[in-house]
Amino acid sequence: MQMTRDFSHYVRAAGAGLQHIDLAVEGVHCAGCMAKIERSLSAIPDVTLARLNLTDRRVALEWKEGTLDPGRFIDRLEELGYKAYPYETESAEASEVAEGRLLLRCLGVAAFATMNVMMLSIPVWSGNVSDMLPEQRDFFHWLSALVALPAAAYAGQPFFRSAWRALSNKTTNMDVPISIGVCLALGMSVVETVHHAEHAYFDAAMMLLAFLLVGRFLDQNMRRRTRAVAGNLAALKAETAAKFVGPDEISQVPVAAIHSGDIVLLRPGERCAVDGTVIEGRSEIDQSLITGETLYVTAEHGTPVYAGSMNISGTLRVRVSAASEATLLAEITRLLDNALQARSRYMRLADRASRLYAPVVHATALITILGWVIAGASWHDAIVTGVAVLIITCPCALGLAIPTVQTIASGAMFKSGVLLNSGDAIERLAEVDHVIFDKTGTLTLPALEVTNAADIPADIFQLAGRLALSSHHPVAAAVAQAAGAKSPILNAVEEAGQGVRATVDDVEIRLGRRTFCSAEALVSGNNLDPEASIVAFSRGSEKVVFSVRQGLRPDARAVIAALKARNIGIEILSGDREPAVIAAAHALGIAEWRAGVTPADKIARIEELKQRGAKVLMVGDGMNDAPSLAAAHVSMSPISAAHLSQATADLVFLGRPLAPVVAAIDSARKALHLMRQNLWLAIGYNVLAVPVAISGVVTPLIAAAAMSGSSILVMLNSLRARSGSREIV
Amino acid sequence: MEILVILVPLALALGGAGLVAFLWSLRSGQYDDLDGAAWRAIADDDPPQDRSV
Numbered sequence: 001m002q003m004t005r006d007f008s009h010y011v012r013a014a015g016a017g018l019q020h021i022d023l024a025v026e027g028v029h030c031a032g033c034m035a036k037i038e039r040s041l042s043a044i045p046d047v048t049l050a051r052l053n054l055t056d057r058r059v060a061l062e063w064k065e066g067t068l069d070p071g072r073f074i075d076r077l078e079e080l081g082y083k084a085y086p087y088e089t090e091s092a093e094a095s096e097v098a099e100g101r102l103l104l105r106c107l108g109v110a111a112f113a114t115m116n117v118m119m120l121s122i123p124v125w126s127g128n129v130s131d132m133l134p135e136q137r138d139f140f141h142w143l144s145a146l147v148a149l150p151a152a153a154y155a156g157q158p159f160f161r162s163a164w165r166a167l168s169n170k171t172t173n174m175d176v177p178i179s180i181g182v183c184l185a186l187g188m189s190v191v192e193t194v195h196h197a198e199h200a201y202f203d204a205a206m207m208l209l210a211f212l213l214v215g216r217f218l219d220q221n222m223r224r225r226t227r228a229v230a231g232n233l234a235a236l237k238a239e240t241a242a243k244f245v246g247p248d249e250i251s252q253v254p255v256a257a258i259h260s261g262d263i264v265l266l267r268p269g270e271r272c273a274v275d276g277t278v279i280e281g282r283s284e285i286d287q288s289l290i291t292g293e294t295l296y297v298t299a300e301h302g303t304p305v306y307a308g309s310m311n312i313s314g315t316l317r318v319r320v321s322a323a324s325e326a327t328l329l330a331e332i333t334r335l336l337d338n339a340l341q342a343r344s345r346y347m348r349l350a351d352r353a354s355r356l357y358a359p360v361v362h363a364t365a366l367i368t369i370l371g372w373v374i375a376g377a378s379w380h381d382a383i384v385t386g387v388a389v390l391i392i393t394c395p396c397a398l399g400l401a402i403p404t405v406q407t408i409a410s411g412a413m414f415k416s417g418v419l420l421n422s423g424d425a426i427e428r429l430a431e432v433d434h435v436i437f438d439k440t441g442t443l444t445l446p447a448l449e450v451t452n453a454a455d456i457p458a459d460i461f462q463l464a465g466r467l468a469l470s471s472h473h474p475v476a477a478a479v480a481q482a483a484g485a486k487s488p489i490l491n492a493v494e495e496a497g498q499g500v501r502a503t504v505d506d507v508e509i510r511l512g513r514r515t516f517c518s519a520e521a522l523v524s525g526n527n528l529d530p531e532a533s534i535v536a537f538s539r540g541s542e543k544v545v546f547s548v549r550q551g552l553r554p555d556a557r558a559v560i561a562a563l564k565a566r567n568i569g570i571e572i573l574s575g576d577r578e579p580a581v582i583a584a585a586h587a588l589g590i591a592e593w594r595a596g597v598t599p600a601d602k603i604a605r606i607e608e609l610k611q612r613g614a615k616v617l618m619v620g621d622g623m624n625d626a627p628s629l630a631a632a633h634v635s636m637s638p639i640s641a642a643h644l645s646q647a648t649a650d651l652v653f654l655g656r657p658l659a660p661v662v663a664a665i666d667s668a669r670k671a672l673h674l675m676r677q678n679l680w681l682a683i684g685y686n687v688l689a690v691p692v693a694i695s696g697v698v699t700p701l702i703a704a705a706a707m708s709g710s711s712i713l714v715m716l717n718s719l720r721a722r723s724g725s726r727e728i729v
Numbered sequence: 730m731e732i733l734v735i736l737v738p739l740a741l742a743l744g745g746a747g748l749v750a751f752l753w754s755l756r757s758g759q760y761d762d763l764d765g766a767a768w769r770a771i772a773d774d775d776p777p778q779d780r781s782v
Contacts, residue, residue: 031768054765104755112748119740136730143737 005252007070010086017065018048024087024232025077028057033082040080041073056228058087086254093231096224103217106155110210113151114203118704120144121203125701134196141193141200148202149186155209156182158216174354174399177361181394182209188387204391204703211711212399219403219423222410226420229652241273242266244317258320266316268472271308276318278303283314286474288440290623290642291575308623308642312474348424349672350402353679357398365389368694377696385696392693392703393686397710401678404718409671412722416663417654418636425650428634429665430672431615435563436606436632438620439574439584440550445656446621446640448478449551451532456544463504464537464546467492467511471500475533475548476511499535507540519543552587559658560588566665569614573602575624602628619661621645636661671721678714685710 007021014020028034034052037059041050049062061073070086077084120140127137156179163175182205189200241258242250242265250265255273258264263279266272272285284296287309296312299305305318365386372382410420420426437443453461465483468476470492489509492502499512510517512535519536532549553559563570571592574581581595594605606628609616618625618632621641629635629648637649646652653660689706692698759766 031765031772034765034768035772052765053762054768055762101755104760105752108748108751108755112744112751116741116744119744120737136733143741147741 005069005071006257007086007254009254009257010088011070013065014062018062019065020049020060020062021070021073022087022089023059023061023073023077023084025052025057025059026083026085028052028054028082036080037077037082040076044068044072044076055225057232059084087231089231093224093227096220096227100217100220100224103158103213103220106158107210107213107217109151110155110206110213113147113155114206114210116147117144117203117206120147121700121704124200125699128198137198138193138196141189141202144200144202145190145193148206149190152182152186152205152209155213159209159212172355172358174350174357177354177358177390178208178212178394178399180362181205181390184387185391188384192384199700201388201391201700201703204700204707207704207707208391208394208396211396211707215399215403218400218407222403222407222420223423226410226423229419229421242270260320262320264318264320266305266311266318268311268313268315269474269477271310272305272318273307274318274320275306276304276320278305279317279319281314281316283316284312286310286312288576288622293440293576295577306623310474348402349427349675349679353398353401361390361393364393364690364694371694372696381696385694388696388698388703389690389693392689392698392706394707396707397682397685397714398679400711400714400718401682402675404715405671405674405678405721408718408721409667409674413651413664413667416667417657417660418664418667419652419654420650421647421652422650425634426668426671427675428615428650429617429668432568432617432634432665434569434571434609434614435617435619435661436602436628437570437572437590438618438622438625439572439581440576441621441640442619442638443556443572443584443588443658444550444552446550446638447481448474448533448548450479450482450546450548451551452545452547453482456546460537460539460542460544463509463539464511464544467500467502467509467537470494470502471511475535476500478548479511479535479546504539509537509539511535511537514545517543519545552584553656553658555657555659557588559662560590562662563665566662568665573597573605573628575622599624599627603631606631617661617665636664667721674718674721678717681714681717682710685713 011019011021025037028037031054034054037052038050041047041059041061044063046064046067047061048064049060052059059077061070074084074086120143124132124137124140126132159175159178159182162173163179166173166176185201185205185208189202189205192200240252240254243253243258244263244265245251258274264274264276266281266283268283278299278301280301282298282300285299285303285305286296287293287306290306290308297303299311299316304321305316368389369382369386372385373379377385406423406426409426413420413426456464461483462485465480465485466487466489468480468483469485469488471477471494489502489504492500494500495512495516499510499516501508501510501512503509514534514536517536517538519538532547535546535548537544537546560570569592570590571594572581572585572590573594574584575597576595578595581593585591585593594601597605602625606616606618610633615633618629618635619637620629620635621638623642623644625637626642626644626648629637629645634651635649636651636653637646639646639652639654641649641652651664653664685706689698692702754760
């Protein structure tokens with residue numbers, strides 16, 4: 001059978017006879033990797049561009065049309081030791097990038113205007129106490145207006161638009177007081193300038209915009225980064241399938257290019273990427289990623305298979321069906337939709353703060369105006385004082401309080417192996433007081449391990465490992481990995497559904513089913529645990545059995561203990577059988593567990609905990625966990641999780657250890673603490689500044705100093721989120 | 730004080746030039762990969778024999 005790889009789905013024309021492809025690259029860390037990859041790829045003839053983006057971990061490639069197969073780039077990267085997969089930009093990510101650029105442009109304009117207006121303001125401030133002529137002051141004020149008004153109209157766009165959207169929906173947000181404050185400050189300054197007054201607030205308005213845009217840009221930048229991470233994760237899943245393009249010809253194509261009715265080939269050891277029905281072949285399939293059940297299911301003609309199932313023993317031909325026909329998936333999708341709707345009701349800390357903020361500030365300004373009028377001041381003076389109150393209370397530090405902490409905390413989390421999938425996850429994670437773990441693939445490692453390696457003589461283990469290299473069976477792969485075998489035995493023969501055999505030094509060796517190695521007797525006396533798969537090995541009359549199962553994550557016990565020490569409730573909800581769940585719960589010292597639960601049961605349990613006021617963190621990897629991941633207050637998935645679960649989870653953690661779960665909770669708690677502190681700093685500043693503003697003695701100099709002082713204080717405080725990403729367990 | 734007629738436009742023009750330079754650098758994608766750009770500055774040039782054919 002011929003095998004080709006088809007990447008045409010990802011290749012796009014770049015104009016001038018060039019073609020372009022983006023690849024997500026795994027394992028790129030440093031400048032060395034960057035130089036190595038770029039040099040090696042641009043050494044391929046006809047490649048016109050090879051540029052690696054170290055931030056997004058993607059490489060952009062361009063070459064002369066029709067000269068190269070993109071698969072060659074992937075092979076070249078593989079030789080260098082990097083895994084690469086074609087990457088398709090989602091429209092959501094593209095719009096985030098465009099928004100980020102707009103914010104940066106606005107920030108540039110606002111910063112330019114702030115600096116130039118300040119250059120004009122400082123002579124006025126020093127001239128007011130010395131010998132500046134009123135005509136000169138007016139001239140400087142008019143120049144300031146000339147710079148500030150167009151700049152504010154441009155750089156204020158993000159705020160004005162968002163405020164307008166909120167007002168036309170008859171709600172209010174943080175941007176409404178900002179827009180009102182900026183417009184009033186500029187308007188009042190123009191009126192004052194016309195009347196040859198001493199004070200104008202062009203500099204304060206521009207500085208406010210510049211600081212707020214910094215906060216807005218950081219916030220947006222974090223969202224863009226998390227989106228890029230999520231996009232790479234999806235690409236690195238390498239969701240491809242072997243599709244039949246002729247009766248005897250298959251092509252490895254991306255899942256996006258597979259339609260219902262197509263026939264795909266599923267070989268042993270492969271994970272199914274589509275939903276469908278078996279039309280030919282017989283095998284065992286592992287559906288643990290979908291149901292949590294670790295026992296294999298027999299698949300034959302007519303058996304439905306779902307994306308995420310692992311094919312174990314035989315080769316299958318699968319006819320692709322529409323996802324909606326699959327009852328299990330339809331059920332999961334329905335639950336997922338409901339759960340996601342419920343979650344969007346969470347209100348971010350920043351929104352809660354702004355909801356309180358706007359009415360208080362506007363009421364204060366109004367009372368100031370009325371108070372001064374009652375006290376006998378002219379309307380003009382009263383309004384000027386009222387606007388000064390609005391300027392000085394404008395949420396400059398408030399706008400920086402949360403994004404700065406989020407940016408720095410997400411960087412610290414990234415270092416401890418946690419990727420953020422949603423921006424407000426930090427706030428929600430910090431409130432967690434109850435953790436629900438899925439068992440299979442979450443508390444246990446997704447890969448199989450040999451549990452009785454210590455009982456087996458080293459030379460036999462080594463030989464079995466080498467023999468196992470000749471088999472596609474995942475259990476055999478686990479034996480080979482455990483033995484660290486590198487060189488396969490040359491004349492090994494695989495007997496489908498039975499095992500592998502070979503002859504070494506005139507002695508026959510066999511690895512496979514107990515019956516295949518005639519080792520039934522060994523197993524009955526050696527019945528280790530109900531979850532393990534048993535694989536037998538024989539060399540002549542010597543016989544041993546390997547017990548292979550999913551092992552617990554190496555630090556799972558310590559992580560559970562660390563969570564308990566933080567007074568967090570822990571339980572296991574698993575779709576697996578009771579004995580398997582009991583075994584894991586005992587090994588980890590978890591008192592509360594439920595076995596054999598369905599996705600709906602999991603949600604019911606989470607709802608029950610919510611009713612009691614618990615904030616639940618759900619950690620799971622299976623497709624059956626996806627709805628409960630969405631229903632929980634906040635959710636985490638390991639990197640090995642099913643696609644759907646990973647897309648739903650708020651955070652994704654990397655690697656074998658479970659420690660990132662605790663590390664993430666700790667960083668989030670610290671970050672929330674700093675956010676609250678920042679909000680108090682911002683409020684404290686207002687408490688000090690507002691009485692000064694109300695009393696009417698505020699000059700533009702005081703406004704500028706107070707505004708920049710509080711912003712810098714908040715930013716410095718946020719930097720503390722970086723420290724203390726220490727070892728937890 | 731007549732010097733202001735020269736100095737003020739000069740200052741504004743210099744500021745404007747800075748802004749234009751920033752917008753140009755943004756448009757040419759210099760902020761797309763801040764992590765990588767930091768390292769590119771100190772990377773060695775390609776040795777001649779490694780150049781693409």
